[in-house]
Amino acid sequence: MLKKVRGTRKKATLGHIRQETVYLAIQALQKDESLSIQLLCEIAGIARSSYYKWLNRKPSACELENEQLTQVMLSIYEKVERTFGYRQLTLHMRKQTGKKINHKRVYRLMKLRGIQSVIRRKRAKYVRSTPQQVAENVLNRKFEATAPNEKWVTNVTEFKYGHGQKAYLSAILDLHDKSIVSYVLGHSNNNPLVFQTLKQALQAAPGSKPMLHSDRGFQYTSLDFKKLLDKNELFQSMSRVGRCIDNGPMESFWGTLKCEKYYLHKYETFQDLKKDVENYIHFYNNERLQAKLNGLSPMEFRNKAA
Incomplete structure (x- = not known):
């Protein structure tokens, strides 16, 4: 019985969203194109009196609050170049307004405004190389760490x-x-690129001796890379062959970066690309909120732990 009531309520909500969308569309077309309300209502298949009843109604407290939340939502949505879905928008709206906003409410507001997040593209496939040395998958998809600089994952895209x-x-x-x-953007996918990234990370976290997990790319399986790890007393872990999920958090970050920044632009120069990559990583570290981090950004979570 309860399931039936919930289903009926869900249908009613969706029906309200569709009706509200129709009214908003008529209002916009009449304003922008100076079309007849009678004609627009006939095309939409609704009574003209219903439209005027909606137009002249006194907004409820809930509707007024929804309008305020919609403006906040649209402001955030435009700031991130229309990339956020309802989950990310909910986190940022909660922080900006200080209100306990339900994600389902944000989803409905997005539907009313006809906005959605961008779709992620499929990853390219790469030819594997013969490794000089390999390590076991010690990380074993245990993607949680109790303290900073305990477990690092790395990759090149x-x-x-x-x-x-x-x-x-x-x-x-x-x-x-x-x-x-740490990160390094370069013109070549080679050992110096990866070595420099590791050296920068060690400089940023002096004295740290984390486990470092990677895939089996040629840089990570090279003997020189193993020597660098041993010199700094870092323990090496590697994904299994053909198992991208073994390095899931790193792959997830690449998808987020490309989806929310790179795919939205066409870059003519290396400097243009570098500028956007640097700006996005700063935004990701300091401003982009994550539900798994209790609604904080990575650096907020890190500083709180410290």
């Missing part, structure tokens, strides 16, 4: 700019707070 030119981003992510510890 590719970008394109100009006329078929390529750039490569190497980064290290801390599993404790999902922050990007």
